[in-house]
Amino acid sequence: MKKIFILSLSFLLIFTVLGKMSSLHANPITITILYDNYLFSEGTKTDWGFSCIIEGIKKTILFDTGAKSEIFFFNLNKLNVDPKKVEFVVISHNHGDHTGGLFSFLNENNEVSVYLPQSFPDSFVKRVEDAKAKVVSVDKPVEICKDVYLTGEMGIQIKEQSLILNTNRGLVVITGCAHPGIVNIVRRAKEVLDKDIYLVFGGFHLLRLPDNSIKEIIEQFKEMGVLKVGATHCTGDRAVELFKEAYGENYVKMGVGRVISISD
Numbered sequence: 001m002k003k004i005f006i007l008s009l010s011f012l013l014i015f016t017v018l019g020k021m022s023s024l025h026a027n028p029i030t031i032t033i034l035y036d037n038y039l040f041s042e043g044t045k046t047d048w049g050f051s052c053i054i055e056g057i058k059k060t061i062l063f064d065t066g067a068k069s070e071i072f073f074f075n076l077n078k079l080n081v082d083p084k085k086v087e088f089v090v091i092s093h094n095h096g097d098h099t100g101g102l103f104s105f106l107n108e109n110n111e112v113s114v115y116l117p118q119s120f121p122d123s124f125v126k127r128v129e130d131a132k133a134k135v136v137s138v139d140k141p142v143e144i145c146k147d148v149y150l151t152g153e154m155g156i157q158i159k160e161q162s163l164i165l166n167t168n169r170g171l172v173v174i175t176g177c178a179h180p181g182i183v184n185i186v187r188r189a190k191e192v193l194d195k196d197i198y199l200v201f202g203g204f205h206l207l208r209l210p211d212n213s214i215k216e217i218i219e220q221f222k223e224m225g226v227l228k229v230g231a232t233h234c235t236g237d238r239a240v241e242l243f244k245e246a247y248g249e250n251y252v253k254m255g256v257g258r259v260i261s262i263s264d
Helices: 001-025 069-078 103-108 122-131 183-190 211-223 237-250
Strands: 029-035 050-054 061-063 088-090 113-117 134-138 142-145 146-149 164-169 170-175 197-203 228-232 261-262
Touching: 029 170, 069 088, 069 103, 088 142, 103 122, 113 122, 122 134, 146 228, 170 183, 183 197, 183 211, 211 237, 228 237
Parallel strands: 061 088, 088 113, 113 134, 170 197, 197 228
Antiparallel strands: 029 050, 029 261, 050 061, 142 146, 146 164, 164 170
């Protein structure tokens, strides 16, 4: 009888583990690039700006909204993204190439919480509130839902926040333009969550930097253990090429229509 009980318990544990594994595999985290000045999928439109949507976590999150609402919505439709499914909106910083599609989006879906850096002007906050969306002002690092964090407002002249996903592969850091310095942002992510960095992507703002400065940043990435990189938007073509050379197969090509899947 004891042997039968142990055997039954063993089968129960095996099926429980397999069920969990199946569930994780069936629901990976997916990140779709909606707005970028680089092209990944034919038929989408490019423009200077950035936006992506994160799905497969507790809340569906829209990160930034690009520059032009017509291009933003064209790409949403082309990529079969339903704006009504978005629950949180995170805006990285107060530049038009990241906020341009926000108010048109709120016309479609105002049942969202909009996370803004604390330094955003009152006039901007009022427009969001007038659209009947909830505003959440962010100054310090904060967990906004399970395993999703914001770095808090960073920088001096241009204030900016970045987003951190805590996955079983490691941390995923998403930046808008990285005005406070991409290395500083990655360091902040490691301070917020003391884990290895799986992927850093978004705008790195390395335009006009000389090669030796870019290579130094790449070296700092590697010293901090950044496994994969997807440099795009305002990073600069030359910097993108240097990151590609340095990371090889661990470089993640970006652009509108790119879908990044992170499965446990």
